[in-house]
Amino acid sequence: MQQEEITLQTLTDNEDIRVGYSDNDIVIIDSIQKFAEFSAAHVSMNAITICTQGKVQGTLNGQPMEMHKNQAAIIPQNVIVSDLLVSPDFDLKALFLTNRILQGFLREKMPIWNDVVYVRKMHIITLEDEDLQFYSNFYEMLSLCFNKNDDHPFLTDVIQSLLRAAILGLCGALKQRVLVDKIPLDVGTSSNYFQHFLDLLHSVDVKRRTVEWYATELCITPKYLSALCKKHSGKTANEWITEHVLEDIRYYLKQTDYSIKQICNQLGFPNASFFGKYVKEHFGMTPIQFRQH
Numbered sequence: 001m002q003q004e005e006i007t008l009q010t011l012t013d014n015e016d017i018r019v020g021y022s023d024n025d026i027v028i029i030d031s032i033q034k035f036a037e038f039s040a041a042h043v044s045m046n047a048i049t050i051c052t053q054g055k056v057q058g059t060l061n062g063q064p065m066e067m068h069k070n071q072a073a074i075i076p077q078n079v080i081v082s083d084l085l086v087s088p089d090f091d092l093k094a095l096f097l098t099n100r101i102l103q104g105f106l107r108e109k110m111p112i113w114n115d116v117v118y119v120r121k122m123h124i125i126t127l128e129d130e131d132l133q134f135y136s137n138f139y140e141m142l143s144l145c146f147n148k149n150d151d152h153p154f155l156t157d158v159i160q161s162l163l164r165a166a167i168l169g170l171c172g173a174l175k176q177r178v179l180v181d182k183i184p185l186d187v188g189t190s191s192n193y194f195q196h197f198l199d200l201l202h203s204v205d206v207k208r209r210t211v212e213w214y215a216t217e218l219c220i221t222p223k224y225l226s227a228l229c230k231k232h233s234g235k236t237a238n239e240w241i242t243e244h245v246l247e248d249i250r251y252y253l254k255q256t257d258y259s260i261k262q263i264c265n266q267l268g269f270p271n272a273s274f275f276g277k278y279v280k281e282h283f284g285m286t287p288i289q290f291r292q293h
Contacts, residue, residue: 020146023156025101026163028142029094040082042251045096047075050135054090058083060123061247071126076117077202080251105164111195112171118198119233131173138166193220194232201244206268208245211237246282253291260287
């Protein structure tokens, strides 16, 4: 399986990908047909993509996904997109953002993003005609900026301001969709702690830690952390931790050539025997069997 590592560096260094704009936190892709050559990709940045023609299907962290023309995909950082099959005419426009700049854009509205992409897992959305017109107009304005001289003193500020407005518009639309048939988003204190827990869980390399460890990092009690996770997502803190550990295991066994010992070290398991029992318990097979499955 050929896998593409999608990072800020690989996107800007690839001559076959048409980059409209890039800085230390943002990459805007005007066309990414080269993407069709890869059967799997590790997306290390947050991504918002719009399919402009054709279709693509595959799995997102092991879950089936399919995107058609005029649909958008909202992908959080450190996701594995695999088993990709694309139509011959497939193409898309994409925006990749570091977590730092995304949090800077959304600020107090970051819980909406976390709720949609992590709790409700609303990754594929169909854009209505007014949505398409809204984002087409934004892209036209951005394109005018791309064509300006790089010496323009405020070019980065102008582009980031436009992007922030577009992403706020997207978050508003997502919130409206959630409120149509789901309970309102809770933006109280407990919700803030839950969002901080998700941010911490996504940012640490070794995720297989106790609930007590995460609670200590957040300066709250383990009991309160588990209660607020259950309240805001229907899952306990331990279930969230386990889910993310399994995603990391799936990635390292399926998408890398790391040895079992290297994976144990990377994910914080004490030894290969313990790791093997953990994998067998959750996947029903040994690490070697899972890798070859």
